[in-house]
Amino acid sequence: MTETLLDIKGLRKSFGALVATDDVSLTLNPGEIHALIGPNGAGKSTLIKQVAGGLAPDAGQVWFAGRDVTGFNTAARARAGLGRTFQISSLAMEYTVLQNAVLGALGARGTVWRFFRPVMQDAELRGVAEAALERVGLMDHRDKRTAELSHGQRRLLEVAVALTLKPRVFLMDEPMAGLGAGGSKRLTGFLDGLRSEAPILLVEHDMDAVFALADRISVLVYGKVIATGTASEIKANRDVREAYLGQEEAS
């Protein structure tokens, strides 16, 4: 029996009269990629923020590894193993690629006092950081300032930072955004292998990537999940075609 790692139960969030999250329930099981798709403004980012801890829901709960983490802030959820990735703004642009990865590894230790020690000389931290850079193919760029990286390379660095945190679940909000076809393909291959390490809740507009990767897809429209299923079930679902895929085909 697979034990659900992430259990989102009846989340609701309104902004004034707008119901951005309307009684959403979703699960994420070990080994899977569960993609969340939907038209612009459907509420995907709002949902991810509530799962990661940056936005408090009006109602509902987030359970992670058998614990109710709804009252936890982002840092407490991250320490528990709920890893949100792809916030490029969280990279320190003036630092080198390796320094950013080392800071990630330092964060995983959760010991603030370490900041006062020469962390770059810490062999264990460097080892974790370098292994993560190696995995995403950024070792050759480790001494570059992060500001000098291309957009795609910064995205890969965010993945590397996330890897140093060794999360039990990845929350990813549009990781393919701004990557060219080659970059998307490469990241798709990487995420494919990553799911066995930690399952991924993936918000993504790149439908090729979603259909290639997702074990399950949930479709969000006006804050509500209108369907959950495999890629072929979702492609064949009439409501989905009308609400979302039809729009894609028409464009």
Ligand SMILES: Nc1ncnc2c1ncn2[C@@H]1O[C@H](COP(=O)(O)OP(=O)(O)OP(=O)(O)O)[C@@H](O)[C@H]1O
């Ligand atoms: N802080 C906020 N205050 C008011 N309205 C908000 C706020 N955040 C989001 N919204 C609204 O909630 C709705 C859902 O937005 P959200 O960004 O979650 O959608 P999305 O599915 O992620 O869209 P996209 O695919 O374009 O990124 C939108 O109508 C948006 O304008």
